[in-house]
Amino acid sequence: MTIIANEPTFEPISDRARRVGADPDDAWRDEPEPRKRAYAARHGIDVAAVASEAELDRRLESVVGAADFLPGRWLRQGRAAADAVARIRTGSSLGSGFLVTPSLLMTNNHVLPDAATAAVSTATFRFEDDEDEQRPEATRFGLDPQRCFVTDEALDFTLVAVAQPPGAPAPGATYGCIAAKAATGKILEGMPVNIVQHPQGRAKEIAVRHNLLLSVDDATTLTYGTDTEPGSSGSPVFNDDWELVALHHAGGGDAPGRLVGNRGIRISAIVRHVAAVAGPVPGELLAEFLTIAGTP
Structure with a gap:
């Protein structure tokens, strides 16, 4: 199974985090066009029929700018996701x-x-x-x-x-x-990032507030404002549809002179690596993992 990355060039984390923090509602507009197209495709927009980035942004407004309501199933989906932690x-x-x-x-x-x-x-x-x-x-x-x-x-x-x-x-x-889906485009900057975790080894806790994605740093890492503590290492990082977007890694998203967030490893990067090391004939469990992951 071959998984090919198709990621744009990213600007410095400090600049991105500062911009997202200042205006999270419109932060997605400055994302690289390939990431916006990937997100749009996942949300049912026929991106092949969208000729320009301006038109893409107009189409995305109806998705990103929708009313801030969550369906009743959101709690059930979160409960199901938490049970696997x-x-x-x-x-x-x-x-x-x-x-x-x-x-x-x-x-x-x-x-x-x-x-x-x-x-x-x-x-x-x-x-x-x-x-x-x-x-x-x-x-x-x-x-x-x-x-x-x-x-x-x-x-x-x-x-x-x-x-x-x-x-x-x-x-x-x-x-x-x-x-652990291989595809990118699951989340854009300024959107919520939810984490189910065992901070300090305590009983399971969920961070779903003060939790914006601050920066897509590069093809490997994300930086977010969601609270974590030691013991949270290894937690799943979700978007607001309870899709896995990252593996929580550590604190360390630095803007000039201050810590702005925590950092996770993008699931798409992990899947690419597993596909590479598993080779053409992976073992039973890795084959199952890669089948579930799919392709970008």
Whole structure:
């Protein structure tokens, strides 16, 4: 499977973040035309029939500038996405991770840097408080790096199989999974970025306010204003349709003299890398991951 990047040149993060923060509602207008076309195509606009960028912007106004209402299913979709998120415990640290197929979990390389660490680590799903501040449904799984383990330090991601007893269903049969789609155009600057996470190893928390995408830095990273803490590493980063847009990586979006946000690794970049290392005949679990990812 070959995945080809088709990304424009990006301006410095400090300039982009400052512009988006000053006028988030219209920030999308200054995005590179290829990204706007990708977003428009995902939202049902026949971009082949749009000859100019000015016409494209007029067509996008009806999508981006729609009334700020969310459908009732938004809460159900968010609940389903959150169910696939787990707290990761290694021998020395805590982090977050999430199922991207029924059997594969994604987190950061700096959370699970090697197979030996993964082999002694656990993933706990539904580690969250109920109305009585109890966690009756929390279930802990081991990890199985011998079955599948792929990692990359530069992109700061790890994919690892979740252990399951013989004959037992894959964890995703219970908790669902979050599709890691290869395509770009899922979000434009100034739009909301939602993160489900286990900050400081606490019970599951969701950041859905004060959460704008501040900058598409380059073909690999995004910077956003959504709150995170240590322990949030490895969390899924969603757009407002609960589509996965990035893997939360760390703080570090710097404008002159101040920290402006947190940074995530774009899912499209991770999928390209997995496709490259998996080769023409990937193993069963990576083949499933790439089939779900699709093509741009």
